[in-house]
Amino acid sequence: MNSNELKTAALGAGTATMIARAARSAGSVDDLIARIKSTDDTVRGPAWQNADSYGAPAVKSLAQVMTDPDFEIARAAKRALWKIVRYAGRPGGAGEAKAVTAQLIPLLATRPAPVRREVLWMLSEIAGDEAVTPMTALLSDAEVRDDARCALTRMPGDKVTAALKQAMGLVPEGFKFALADSLRSRGEKVAGYPSRKLVPTKQTSVKAIG
Amino acid sequence: MTVRPRRLARRDFLKTSALALGASTFSLPTLIPARALGANERLTLGHVGVGGMGSYHLGYMLDRRNNPGDVSVAAVCDVDENRLATAIKRVGAGGTPYRDYRYLIERKDIDAVVFATPDHWHGVHMVHAAQCGKHVYVEKPACCTVEEGKAMIAAANAHRVCVQVGSQGRSQHDAYKAHLYIANGMLGRVRRVTCWHYASPADTHPVPDSEPPPELDWDLWLGPLAWRRYNRRYCPGTFRWVMESGGGQIRDRGAHVMSCALHFMDADYTGPVSIETKGTVPTQGLWDTAIDMEVTYEFKNPDWTLVWAQPGEPVPYPNQNHKERQKGYGAVYHGDQDQLVVWGGDGGTWTEAKATQFEKPPGGVDVPQSPRFDHHQDWFDGIKTGRRTIMNIEAGVCVAFLCVLGNLSLLLGRKLQWDPVKREILGDEEARRLMRRPQRYPYVL
Numbered sequence: 001m002n003s004n005e006l007k008t009a010a011l012g013a014g015t016a017t018m019i020a021r022a023a024r025s026a027g028s029v030d031d032l033i034a035r036i037k038s039t040d041d042t043v044r045g046p047a048w049q050n051a052d053s054y055g056a057p058a059v060k061s062l063a064q065v066m067t068d069p070d071f072e073i074a075r076a077a078k079r080a081l082w083k084i085v086r087y088a089g090r091p092g093g094a095g096e097a098k099a100v101t102a103q104l105i106p107l108l109a110t111r112p113a114p115v116r117r118e119v120l121w122m123l124s125e126i127a128g129d130e131a132v133t134p135m136t137a138l139l140s141d142a143e144v145r146d147d148a149r150c151a152l153t154r155m156p157g158d159k160v161t162a163a164l165k166q167a168m169g170l171v172p173e174g175f176k177f178a179l180a181d182s183l184r185s186r187g188e189k190v191a192g193y194p195s196r197k198l199v200p201t202k203q204t205s206v207k208a209i210g
Numbered sequence: 211m212t213v214r215p216r217r218l219a220r221r222d223f224l225k226t227s228a229l230a231l232g233a234s235t236f237s238l239p240t241l242i243p244a245r246a247l248g249a250n251e252r253l254t255l256g257h258v259g260v261g262g263m264g265s266y267h268l269g270y271m272l273d274r275r276n277n278p279g280d281v282s283v284a285a286v287c288d289v290d291e292n293r294l295a296t297a298i299k300r301v302g303a304g305g306t307p308y309r310d311y312r313y314l315i316e317r318k319d320i321d322a323v324v325f326a327t328p329d330h331w332h333g334v335h336m337v338h339a340a341q342c343g344k345h346v347y348v349e350k351p352a353c354c355t356v357e358e359g360k361a362m363i364a365a366a367n368a369h370r371v372c373v374q375v376g377s378q379g380r381s382q383h384d385a386y387k388a389h390l391y392i393a394n395g396m397l398g399r400v401r402r403v404t405c406w407h408y409a410s411p412a413d414t415h416p417v418p419d420s421e422p423p424p425e426l427d428w429d430l431w432l433g434p435l436a437w438r439r440y441n442r443r444y445c446p447g448t449f450r451w452v453m454e455s456g457g458g459q460i461r462d463r464g465a466h467v468m469s470c471a472l473h474f475m476d477a478d479y480t481g482p483v484s485i486e487t488k489g490t491v492p493t494q495g496l497w498d499t500a501i502d503m504e505v506t507y508e509f510k511n512p513d514w515t516l517v518w519a520q521p522g523e524p525v526p527y528p529n530q531n532h533k534e535r536q537k538g539y540g541a542v543y544h545g546d547q548d549q550l551v552v553w554g555g556d557g558g559t560w561t562e563a564k565a566t567q568f569e570k571p572p573g574g575v576d577v578p579q580s581p582r583f584d585h586h587q588d589w590f591d592g593i594k595t596g597r598r599t600i601m602n603i604e605a606g607v608c609v610a611f612l613c614v615l616g617n618l619s620l621l622l623g624r625k626l627q628w629d630p631v632k633r634e635i636l637g638d639e640e641a642r643r644l645m646r647r648p649q650r651y652p653y654v655l
Contacts, residue, residue, distance in 0.1 A: 045493020
């Protein structure tokens with residue numbers, strides 16, 4: 001199927017399965033990226049919506065497009081990546097999840113914070129212990145540290161708990177309250193750092209009547 | 211019987227949470243009872259979220275403040291200063307405006323709080339209010355995640371507060387009659403309920419992220435959600451079309467129409483064993499909820515099937531003179547002897563004449579009925595008598611789980627298996643992780 005045929009198929013209603021099959025037969029990550037970068041929504045939309053089975057080989061390239069200056073192209077790349085993550089996380093897809101995780105971990109060093117943030121949440125769904133150390137490192141990253149905490153909190157396992165405990169000694173004082181909350185939600189005892197969730201902080205400028 | 215809520219004083223809370231064995235359990239000895247309410251005592255209310263449905267709730271309570279005068283409105287709260295200014299004018303002298311709901315829920319003179327905020331706030335708001343000893347009316351859907359729902363039930367039970375979830379459809383007259391009709395076997399055995407609803411919108415003119423308007427506290431609007439930049443497509447109102455904050459039609463009207471379905475099928479507090487969703491989402495723009503979708507829920511013991519469909523197979527209301535009844539959503543109850551159509555399912559709920567004219571036969575089955583078919587009144591009665599409300603938190607959570615699981619199946623692109631007793635997903639590690647969405651600090655459960 002050539003690209004014109006692919007585009008025509010994309011325009012057809014109710015042809016998602018056909019497009020997915022076509023995308024897989026078209027096959028190459030370069031082709032996927034080209035369609036994701038299209039300014040034509042009728043090309044770009046079906047491309048990200050059927051990106052699921054491109055898997056680990058497409059992760060790095062899609063992450064690069066997540067910083068595209070055209071916000072719709074960047075969004076399409078992000079959503080394509082989510083499709084890959086959620087497909088890889090299916091029951092029976094452990095090998096694929098591991099491969100995608102391996103590609104995601106280096107992206108935690110990507111400079112734009114929104115990419116790091118998104119990757120943390122992706123890892124929270126499919127990653128195993130291999131991602132704990134690099135994710136924990138971002139607890140020191142002021143821009144995304146609370147996303148790192150949330151992502152780790154969602155993940156099961158003793159390694160996560162141990163990493164969160166260890167981080168209590170490393171993170172800034174003000175962030176320890178959040179970290180303590182994560183540890184308590186995992187059944188850990190934490191001395192000090194009581195919850196601030198019920199402490200009001202924000203004042204209105206609206207005045208009462210009379 | 212008078213409900214005596216247990217209030218967790220802030221000082222005690224701060225002290226005990228440092229010692230807590232787990233943040234989700236607060237069965238600690240420092241709980242103290244809040245003041246009791248007499249049957250004829252005036253209820254003092256606070257309102258959090260005063261736009262949209264919140265404006266409607268405020269209007270209802272202000273009317274009631276004047277006649278019969280059994281409530282007073284002590285405070286209003288919103289993260290949008292313009293909305294807050296409008297609301298405090300309506301309340302008049304004696305009301306206090308707040309931006310931060312935590313000032314409101316820590317007030318000892320406030321008995322109960324109405325929350326009409328975007329969905330992503332419902333769980334945190336309800337749990338925090340319960341921990342402060344407040345009775346709660348919280349808009350539907352009750353929750354956005356399984357973890358939130360369980361925490362809401364636990365908080366309501368632990369602090370003995372009365373909660374009404376805003377799926378008011380089951381309080382309506384025709385809903386009562388439809389329920390009575392079905393419960394008395396007039397359709398025979400009902401094995402299938404099919405809902406229909408018009409499609410969700412797609413954003414065909416996406417806009418880039420930008421600075422929030424000066425009147426909006428974006429940090430407080432986001433609350434528990436992960437940080438991201440403001441975009442005009444988030445709010446006001448349009449949060450409904452964003453999966454994280456609104457969840458689409460299924461979490462809006464689905465929480466009404468399927469609330470009626472669980473109620474009529476005597477399936478409150480239960481859940482399906484499997485959930486499978488097919489659907490399409492917008493190809494562009496911020497909004498990411500399904501435009502059209504079909505969710506099939508299989509229930510066991512008794513076996514029946516519930517289908518949520520956008521658009522599904524709409525059944526027009528037969529009398530064209532009733533324009534207000536052409537609502538574009540409803541459900542058909544398919545029995546082995548007959549079927550029954552229920553149009554709407556929210557504040558506007560209508561059914562067929564054969565059901566509205568039906569009277570319970572001697573020895574027939576009765577079904578719950580809200581006093582004066584008024585959802586708010588049912589809440590007040592629940593507060594003052596201690597009985598369960600018609601849409602109590604556990605019922606509300608079970609309905610919200612249908613919405614949450616339907617969307618989760620859509621997001622993951624696969625069928626889910628659900629344990630309706632333990633209320634957890636089975637056999638899918640990624641989906642199990644998605645039963646919770648850890649929240650941005652300090653807006654945590």
